[in-house]
Amino acid sequence: MTTWRNAGAALLRVLAVWAVSTLTMVLLALALPGFHLQSADGDSFTRIGITAALGAGCFGLLNALVWPWLVRAMLLVPALALGLLVFLLNGSLLWLALSAIPDGRGTAGPSTAVVVAAVMSVAASATSTFLAVRDPDAQARRLRRMAGRRAARSGTARHTDTPGIVFLQLDGIGHRRLCAAIEGERPQMPALAALLGTSHRLTPWHTDWSSQTGAAQLAILHxxxxxVPAFRWYEKDTGEVxxxxxxxxxxxxxxxAVERTGSAGxxxxxxxxxxxxxxxGAGQAALVLSVAARRGRGQRSRAGYFAYFSDPAHAARTAASFLAELVREIAxxxxxxxxxxxxxxxxxxxYPFIRAFATVVQRDVVTAAVIGDVLNGRTSVYADLVAYDEVAHHSGPDSRDTRQVxxxxxRCVATILRAVEHAPRPYHLVLLSDHGQSHGETFEAAYGHTLEELVRIGCGRPVPRPPRRQETGAEARGAARVALHRPERPARPRPAEDDRQERGRAPVVLASGNLGLISLPDVPGRAGRLTIERRCPALLRTLAEHPGIGFLLVHDERHGPVALGAGGAEHRLATGEIVGHDPLAPFGPRAAAAVRRTAGFAHAADIMVNSSVDKDTGDVHAFEDQIGCHGxxxxxxxxxxxxxxxxxxxxxxxxxxxxxxxxxxxxxxREATLRPTPGQPAHAPSRPR
Structure with a gap:
């Protein structure tokens, strides 16, 4: 009886979606001048309705049977281009469906067919979602559609009482910012606030000196x-950045990292x-930069895009949200x-396009991929949502823009929690961030020159005009370039025009948020303090005395790693000896250990520069073009x-x-593996006792 009841409910849902699609097609035929569902002599409304029903049914069948094969055939198309091509292909399927209607009653121009197909796909998807609200099995099927047919069928769901774990990284959200977002009667993040009040605990953790995703995520995963001294750095042994x-x-x-630890991850x-x-070390990787060039099964970095866009309704909704985000950013x-x-x-x-990619495309595709993993019963999932980090760089960590993000x-977290309720095993959800964000005016805006210009002044070299600008260090930019199949930029630093005659002699200056790295490329190995002073007698003093710089890290031939500050201040890290005031004191009690660790890195720059910090507000000055920064x-x-x-x-x-x-x-x-939840329904999340 249950089987027949479920089959009847499924049939009713199919009929309801078909009816809504038919009505949508009729309304579009009335509204769009280039779309017709009747013969030249005119037809009765009943005849028009039958024609619309035939067209909607044929279109639905083509979407169900042909569409997955079309997407599979386009695996070499750049991922974001696929999102646009979806509309053209979906319009082509509608045109084929109209062509199958007898007597040529269904006609539509190419552009009109694209619009009609997109609207009908969204209407059918919305109807299916509405009907699934009270039906757990239907909700599970809807979540699988959201995750993409290919992702949902890529593995066999494993029913077990042993919990899996989803690690969800909310990129760039600091501990204080999260606390502000989940406090009060109307929290900005109600789903997280509900977790904290019932099933989760919140713990702060302190990053390394290099407080950025490259260093944090490499350590967390591997x-x-x-x-890894920064987001970007120059390696003298290869001449590469x-x-x-x-x-x-x-x-x-x-x-x-794998070679160093001996562990896959x-x-x-x-x-x-x-x-x-x-x-x-995951066997399944999607939208992952380190395997962007791979083509092996399960290791295509862009596979998540194809799984997501295998449903035409996703493309329509994402495109609408993408355009809305562009307008929102411009406004x-x-x-x-x-x-x-x-x-x-x-x-x-x-930037508006990068922001829309991070806050719409990457967010939706990653969320859908995680849902597919959960519904397939995968043991461990680690996913990164970069939307907040990207917007905070340009709007500030506490702005109204970031609160909307x-x-x-x-809502993405809430959607994943709903998927967990339908998973074939219980799941623990662990949420974390890789760093926070600090606010402040950029170094250039505050002092009228960039760090590179200040270095050239300290070295007695001419300052090029206009100054060269670094690309800001945001993860979304790398992901967007991969999605578009854009080639990598040159990895070697390019000399300024007036350095062409003495290539390699100008210092290489790089930025990672409010951390700067200065290397003398023609000095083998780590350049010591005396060597730097012989080459550029005024450089260290120019940097250390600058009001926008908090301290420098250099290697002293006598004392080892030393943090230098204004007025001749020194913190000798090997012994803890302090000369004058402690230049690291404004940065907290953990600063000395963090700087000492980085000083031991083989590829630490000859001079590591940290901007100053306002002791009252915590504001810093990014050496990049960012008002919300980290690094x-x-x-x-x-x-x-x-x-x-x-x-x-x-x-x-x-x-x-x-x-x-x-x-x-x-x-x-290990705890999850050793603590199964016997007797608990396989689809229910584990609950704390």
């Missing part, structure tokens, strides 16, 4: 971020990596300019969060460094 969000650099960093046992810089940028809101940075060029990320010390960027289930043991107190977070996640994986 157990080590040794020799390593950039964390460049696919070739991400692959090399992952290789080094956090996700090596039946894991999935979604939207990350690194795989974590918010104009409002900030007209109201004189400060500090501000440039928000033109490609937080609310939308909260160094100062402010909220070094305080990330970890929200873990009460059903698992509490994290160790005073977590410092991403490698310590990796050890906690490994421990929770």
């Amino acid at each position: 157990g080590s971020n040794e020799d 390593i950039v964390s969000n460049r696919p070739s650099s991400a692959a090399e960093l992952q290789r080094r 956090l996700l090596a046992q039946d894991g999935a990596s979604r939207g990350n810089l690194f795989t974590g 918010q940028a104009l409002r900030a300019r007209f109201t004189g809101t400060g500090p501000r940075v440039s928000r033109g060029g490609l 937080l609310a939308r990320l909260d 160094g010390l100062g402010g909220e960027q070094s305080r990330a969060f970890l929200m873990s289930p009460l059903a698992l043991s509490a994290p160790a107190p005073g977590l410092v460094g991403a490698e310590a977070v990796h050890r906690e996640l490994l421990r929770w994986q």
Whole structure:
């Protein structure tokens, strides 16, 4: 009886979706001048309705039978181009459906067919969602459609009482910012607030000196971020610039970490990596930069896009949201300019498109991929949502723009929690961030020159005009370039025009948020303090005395690593001896240990520069074009969060460094394996006792 009842309910849903699609087609025929459902002599309304029903039914069948094969045939198409091509192909399917109607009653021009197909796909999807609200099985099927047919069928769901774990990284959200978002009677993130009140605990953790995704996620997923001094750095032995969000650099960093630890990574046992810089050893990786060039089964970095766009309704909804986000960003940028809101940075060029990609496309595709993994019963999933981080760089960590992004990320978490209710096994959800964000006016806006210009002045070299600008270090930019099949940019630093005659002699100056890195490329190995002073006698003094710089890290031939500050201040890190005032004091009690660790890296720059920090507000000055930044010390960027289930043991107190977070996640994986939940329904999430 249950089988017949379910079959009857499914048939009723199909008929309801068909009826709505038919009505939608009739209304579009009345509204669009280029779309007709009747002969030239005219037809009765009944005849028009029958024609619409035939067209809608044929269109639905073509979508169900032909569409997955079309998407599979386009695996070499750039992912974002696929999102646009979906509309053309869907319109072509509608044109074929209309052609099948007898007597030529269904006609539509090419552009009209695209519009009609998109509207009908969205209407059918919305109807199916509405009908699934009270039916758990139908909700599960809807979630599978959201995850993409190909993702939902890629593996056999494993029914077990042993819990799996979903690690969801909310990129760039600091501990203080999260607390503000979940507090009060009307929290900005109600789903997270509900978790914290019932089943989860919130724990802060402190990042390394390099408070950015490249270092944090490499350690979290692979157990080590040794020799990762910044988001980008210059390696003298190869003459290359390593950039964390460049696919070739991400692959090399992952290789080094695996070689150093001897472990494949956090996700090596039946894991999935979604939207990350690194795989974590996962057998299934989608939208992952370190495998962007691979073509093996389960390792296509763009596979998540194809799974998501296998449903034409996704393309229509995402395209509408993408356009809305473009308009929203332009309006918010104009409002900030007209109201004189400060500090501000440039928000033109490609940034509106990068923001729309991060806050719409990447968010939706990663969420859908995680849902597919959960419904397939995968053991471990690690996913990164980069939307907040991208917007905070340009709008500020606490702006109204970022509050809107937080609310939308909260809805993604709620959707994943609904998927967990229909999973074939219980799941623990662990939420975490890789770093926070610090606010402040850019170094250039505050002082009228860039760090590179200041270095050239200290070296007595001419300052090029206009100055060269660095590309800002945001993960979304690397992901967008991969999605578009854009080639990597040159990995070698390019000399300024007036350096062409003495190539390699000008210092290489790179930025990672409010952390700057200065290397003398023609000095082998780490340049010592005396060597730097002989080559550029005024450089260290020019930097240390600048009001926008908090301290420098150099290697002293006598004392080892030394942090230099204004007025001849020194903190000799090997012995703890302090000369004058302590230049590290404004950065907190953990600063000395963090700087000492980085000083031991083989590829630490000859001079590491950290901007100053306002002791009252925590504001810093980014050496990049960002008013919300991270990468160094100062402010909220070094305080990330970890929200873990009460059903698992509490994290160790005073977590410092991403490698310590990796050890906690490994421990929770072992606990989940050793603590099955017998007698609990396989589809229900585990509950704390």
